[in-house]
Amino acid sequence: MFRALVNFYHRLGSPPHFYRISGRLAPWFIGLALVLMAGGLYWGLVLAPTDYEQGDAYRIIYIHVPAAWLSMFVYMCMAVAGGLALVWRMKMAEVMAVTAAPIGAGFTLLALATGSIWGKPMWGTWWVWDARLTSELVLLFLYLGVIALDNAIEDRRLAGRAVGILALVGVVNIPIIHYSVEWWNTLHQGPTVTKFDAPSIHWSMLVPLLVMAVAFMLYFGGTWLLRARNEVLRREGNRRWAMELPEAS
Amino acid sequence: MNRLMWATLRRDLLLAVRNRTEVANRLLFFVLVAAVFPLGLDVERSLLQAIGPSVVWVAALLATVLSVDTMFRSDFDDGSLEQMALGPQPLTVLVTAKVAAHWLVTGLPLVVMSPLLGLFFNLPAHEIGILAITLLLGTPVLSLLGAVGVALTVGLRRGGVVLTLLLLPLYVPVLVFGANTVHLSGSGVDTTAPFYILGALLALAVTLAPPATAAALRISLN
Numbered sequence: 001m002f003r004a005l006v007n008f009y010h011r012l013g014s015p016p017h018f019y020r021i022s023g024r025l026a027p028w029f030i031g032l033a034l035v036l037m038a039g040g041l042y043w044g045l046v047l048a049p050t051d052y053e054q055g056d057a058y059r060i061i062y063i064h065v066p067a068a069w070l071s072m073f074v075y076m077c078m079a080v081a082g083g084l085a086l087v088w089r090m091k092m093a094e095v096m097a098v099t100a101a102p103i104g105a106g107f108t109l110l111a112l113a114t115g116s117i118w119g120k121p122m123w124g125t126w127w128v129w130d131a132r133l134t135s136e137l138v139l140l141f142l143y144l145g146v147i148a149l150d151n152a153i154e155d156r157r158l159a160g161r162a163v164g165i166l167a168l169v170g171v172v173n174i175p176i177i178h179y180s181v182e183w184w185n186t187l188h189q190g191p192t193v194t195k196f197d198a199p200s201i202h203w204s205m206l207v208p209l210l211v212m213a214v215a216f217m218l219y220f221g222g223t224w225l226l227r228a229r230n231e232v233l234r235r236e237g238n239r240r241w242a243m244e245l246p247e248a249s
Numbered sequence: 250m251n252r253l254m255w256a257t258l259r260r261d262l263l264l265a266v267r268n269r270t271e272v273a274n275r276l277l278f279f280v281l282v283a284a285v286f287p288l289g290l291d292v293e294r295s296l297l298q299a300i301g302p303s304v305v306w307v308a309a310l311l312a313t314v315l316s317v318d319t320m321f322r323s324d325f326d327d328g329s330l331e332q333m334a335l336g337p338q339p340l341t342v343l344v345t346a347k348v349a350a351h352w353l354v355t356g357l358p359l360v361v362m363s364p365l366l367g368l369f370f371n372l373p374a375h376e377i378g379i380l381a382i383t384l385l386l387g388t389p390v391l392s393l394l395g396a397v398g399v400a401l402t403v404g405l406r407r408g409g410v411v412l413t414l415l416l417l418p419l420y421v422p423v424l425v426f427g428a429n430t431v432h433l434s435g436s437g438v439d440t441t442a443p444f445y446i447l448g449a450l451l452a453l454a455v456t457l458a459p460p461a462t463a464a465a466l467r468i469s470l471n
Contacts, residue, residue, distance in 0.1 A: 141418040180422035
């Protein structure tokens with residue numbers, strides 16, 4: 001079993017195999033994500049009870065929180081792929097690191113936008129320099145830096161490794177940024193209240209949230225595979241295996 | 250290894266001394282950015298005092314971002330960096346020496362200059378002292394992190410904007426702790442703890458940034 005898994009992993013390192021396997025996996029990821037998303041949204045937006053304090057406005061949580069979770073999760077995935085690319089010089093790890101960045105930036109932007117929409121009725125303002133908001137904003141800038149670096153380097157292999165280094169530097173920095181911003185914010189404690197700090201959330205609200213989180217994660221997996229397929233073709237488009245693909249003719 | 254360190258440090262410092270206007274320009278930029286700020290505001294003593302430390306810190310940040318490119322640029326362009334990297338000596342040591350040289354000709358003058366800017370902003374004497382200490386602890390971190398960014402972008406023809414995009418988010422913690430320690434001392438709070446944190450950031454950067462820079466340089470040199 002373990003051997004088979006290791007074998008599978010090593011084969012994924014080869015672009016043609018990856019292209020074939022990911023082509024088969026991606027529709028499953030996306031399809032399952034869509035089903036779960038539809039179910040989770042219906043559950044969250046219709047079936048889940050109304051919050052006694054925030055009314056129906058709280059329901060944006062079912063988009064906002066999974067997006068925020070994913071924004072950090074994707075960065076971790078990118079850094080792990082970057083580390084693999086640097087240590088073992090795996091082509092596919094480079095591809096995965098590079099292609100994760102735009103997806104992560106998208107989730108971060110979504111988290112910021114939904115947070116701001118949620119903030120307007122709750123806090124009375126679109127934006128506060130709250131610790132979480134600020135570190136999410138810095139996270140967005142980190143993603144944009146990675147994307148800019150990737151676009152600036154023409155040689156795709158070098159770009160992959162450079163992104164790997166930047167992602168690792170970012171991973172060391174993210175907790176420091178988070179705690180520095182938190183410290184800074186507690187100094188300037190304004191009129192805002194972070195309502196999330198109430199630890200308990202009723203299961204009838206929690207379960208749809210978790211369903212949405214799983215759906216987002218599957219969606220990320222699917223789009224990541226699809227993006228990686230494009231990047232593989234971009235890099236290896238003139239190799240023989242790519243020329244011989246049925247979709248090439 | 251020590252000899253390599255000293256030789257590189259001496260070489261880079263000598264180059265900086267021979268090119269004095271370049272070094273002076275950075276300092277001038279730092280002073281000008283900070284001095285232009287009050288001109289754009291309705292000058293009010295309390296307001297100036299409130300924003301002073303932050304403005305000085307942001308000016309230091311910008312001065313570093315603008316100057317950090319010189320750390321490897323000329324050596325990269327004329328190929329000497331490649332020769333250095335090919336040598337048997339560890340690249341990490343070389344990088345450390347280059348960062349140290351950059352800090353000595355950029356960061357240290359900013360620290361020395363900061364009391365003057367403190368006066369521009371009517372900061373009380375003890376806050377000026379605290380500002381200088383935070384800069385003393387913080388500017389080396391800026392140089393060290395800057396080296397990583399430059400090493401990643403030195404091979405690019407137009408790396409300047411990308412470099413700024415990479416560096417500014419990474420500078421957030423230093424800025425937060427640097428500027429706010431001064432604010433904190435202004436309200437009479439003991440600043441030992443933030444100093445320790447700035448010191449910890451420095452220790453972390455000194456240990457982790459040079460190897461990361463060396464790895465990035467090897468990619469850029471390829």
